[in-house]
Amino acid sequence: MTTLDGFVHGPRVAYFSMEIALRSDIPTYSGGLGVLAGDTMRSAADLDLPLVGVTLASRAGYFRQRIVDGRQVEEPAWWQPEQWARRLAAKVALDIDGRPVWIGAWLYTVTGHRGGAVPVILLDADLPENEGGDRELTHYLYGGDEAYRFKQEMVLGIGGVRMLGALGFEVRKYHLNEGHAAFLTLELLRRLAHTPQEARTPRLHYDTPAVRQRCVFTTHTPVEAGHDQFSWELAARLLGDLVDVNALRALAGEDRLNMTRLALNLSEHVNGVALRHAEVSRRIFPGYEVSAITNGVHPWTWTCDSVRALYDAHLPRWCHEPELLVRADRIPDEALWRAHAAAKEALLGHIRNAGGAALDATLPVLGFARRMTAYKRADLLFSDLGRLKAIARGQPFQIVLAGKAHPRDGGGKDLIERLHGWAVELRGAIPVVFIPDYTMDVARLLVAGADVWLNTPQRPLEASGTSGMKAALNGVPNLSVPDGWWAEGLIEGVSGWAVGGEADADNARDAASLYDKLERAVLPLYHGDRRGWCAVMKGAITRNASYFNSHRMMRRYAVEAYLR
Numbered sequence: 284m285t286t287l288d289g290f291v292h293g294p295r296v297a298y299f300s301m302e303i304a305l306r307s308d309i310p311t312y313s314g315g316l317g318v319l320a321g322d323t324m325r326s327a328a329d330l331d332l333p334l335v336g337v338t339l340a341s342r343a344g345y346f347r348q349r350i351v352d353g354r355q356v357e358e359p360a361w362w363q364p365e366q367w368a369r370r371l372a373a374k375v376a377l378d379i380d381g382r383p384v385w386i387g388a389w390l391y392t393v394t395g396h397r398g399g400a401v402p403v404i405l406l407d408a409d410l411p412e413n414e415g416g417d418r419e420l421t422h423y424l425y426g427g428d429e430a431y432r433f434k435q436e437m438v439l440g441i442g443g444v445r446m447l448g449a450l451g452f453e454v455r456k457y458h459l460n461e462g463h464a465a466f467l468t469l470e471l472l473r474r475l476a477h478t479p480q481e482a483r484t485p486r487l488h489y490d491t492p493a494v495r496q497r498c499v500f501t502t503h504t505p506v507e508a509g510h511d512q513f514s515w516e517l518a519a520r521l522l523g524d525l526v527d528v529n530a531l532r533a534l535a536g537e538d539r540l541n542m543t544r545l546a547l548n549l550s551e552h553v554n555g556v557a558l559r560h561a562e563v564s565r566r567i568f569p570g571y572e573v574s575a576i577t578n579g580v581h582p583w584t585w586t587c588d589s590v591r592a593l594y595d596a597h598l599p600r601w602c603h604e605p606e607l608l609v610r611a612d613r614i615p616d617e618a619l620w621r622a623h624a625a626a627k628e629a630l631l632g633h634i635r636n637a638g639g640a641a642l643d644a645t646l647p648v649l650g651f652a653r654r655m656t657a658y659k660r661a662d663l664l665f666s667d668l669g670r671l672k673a674i675a676r677g678q679p680f681q682i683v684l685a686g687k688a689h690p691r692d693g694g695g696k697d698l699i700e701r702l703h704g705w706a707v708e709l710r711g712a713i714p715v716v717f718i719p720d721y722t723m724d725v726a727r728l729l730v731a732g733a734d735v736w737l738n739t740p741q742r743p744l745e746a747s748g749t750s751g752m753k754a755a756l757n758g759v760p761n762l763s764v765p766d767g768w769w770a771e772g773l774i775e776g777v778s779g780w781a782v783g784g785e786a787d788a789d790n791a792r793d794a795a796s797l798y799d800k801l802e803r804a805v806l807p808l809y810h811g812d813r814r815g816w817c818a819v820m821k822g823a824i825t826r827n828a829s830y831f832n833s834h835r836m837m838r839r840y841a842v843e844a845y846l847r
Contacts, residue, residue, distance in 0.1 A: 310344030440466030630732025648732025
């Protein structure tokens with residue numbers, strides 16, 4: 284058992300997220316959403332911002348990926364909370380489907396470079412007080428059927444608010460990281476309900492303005508179908524008497540309970556995660572004010588050892604004031620090249636040690652690592668294998684890939700299998716390596732060790748795309764579709780290169796653009812002009828890394844959302 288002495292004095296912002304990437308060997312994350320949440324905690328600790336994170340323990344993780352004959356196989360990624368976190372004495376209960384479900388908690392502390400610390404509360408239903416099925420509610424991240432997901436989101440939102448109260452936290456604001464956390468507003472509605480005498484009508488007995496004043500909502504999904512929705516029949520059964528479900532329809536949608544609409548209607552500040560994403564969100568949900576706070580990545584976490592040492596030598600205090608990276612053009616070319624060569628050797632060594640191909644350190648590596656699903660278009664690079672081989676004959680290069688498909692995404696799994704098939708077809712012409720089980724540790728190696736970072740989503744479906752920001756921190760330029768953050772970060776030929784134009788995606792046109800850029804701009808510069816290549820590496824650092832970091836992001840949240 285442990286106490287929370289030092290954390291419960293003074294008001295905090297409670298940051299709720301279904302997933303938070305705390306470290307690579309705590310698999311409580313699936314991808315970009317969780318890594319962003321982890322970077323939020325890390326920057327809050329560095330900047331000594333009063334946050335508290337709330338998430339699920341996810342004892343079985345997302346999943347561990349194995350590749351068998353080119354096909355993804357999923358295995359549970361079990362971890363033991365007691366190895367990394369401390370059990371808290373508090374327990375809270377909430378009624379789910381007419382019976383009490385007890386929730387316990389673990390404390391993980393994120394520490395910063397300057398002595399700051401942020402507590403993260405991991406909610407855990409695996410308690411002896413619960414029935415067998417209920418004990419598994421916090422096991423599988425994004426697992427189970429619709430009812431399982433609904434119950435998980437009840438645990439996160441309602442159970443999380445109650446747990447913070449039981450632990451003695453004074454909450455200034457509630458920050459909902461995506462709609463999964465929207466049920467926390469139901470607990471606030473319940474607590475702030477008008478008495479019958481105060482209510483003007485039965486449908487207005489909840490004090491919605493008071494709830495709105497306390498909530499901040501960040502939406503990440505630029506596709507309406509990607510927002511969690513549930514049937515009202517399921518909601519009525521599982522929520523029971525917690526709230527008036529009929530009154531809730533006015534806030535969450537008449538046809539289905541839409542978690543994003545619930546969050547939109549009950550949050551004072553709403554933002555997208557890039558300028559373009561905010562524009563898309565306003566089109567999907569007309570009538571709502573959606574501002575933009577473009578995502579960022581944690582400077583220290585995502586900069587490799589050799590580049591950290593380089594920045595320490597030439598740009599002291601960079602990890603606390605990453606805006607100082609705008610001065611990276613003063614770093615000598617050879618020093619930057621040596622630092623990158625060390626990062627590249629670490630990546631190639633990992634591939635060799637894992638039994639993969641022995642790649643050539645003198646040849647450029649194109650890196651691509653994303654969630655494997657159709658709109659990310661990992662297959663765009665392989666649209667024309669003949670053209671790809673022709674380019675490589677005169678200007679050789681190598682390709683390194685990684686990424687997981689959701690267990691229920693059959694198209695994503697098929698894509699992984701096709702990628703492995705293309706790797707076989709290209710053997711002898713272009714080395715292609717797929718690194719299985721994409722984790723934070725694998726990502727660190729890839730974003731620093733690649734020479735070019737490739738991202739080819741279908742416009743306008745990329746919300747932000749933070750992997751390219753991580754690459755830029757390491758001086759790795761992007762070759763990417765101008766969507767998400769790259770629409771803001773791109774300076775053609777200076778910080779990287781664009782794939783396609785501003786129009787919505789066209790696979791044939793975008794593939795032709797990608798091949799043209801590789802053949803005429805990227806590869807000739809790499810092979811023939813070391814000084815010019817180093818200039819683009821420095822452009823990635825000075826123009827992109829100095830701005831697209833989570834310290835800048837958190838300072839904006841503090842001023843524009845938390846302190847309003």
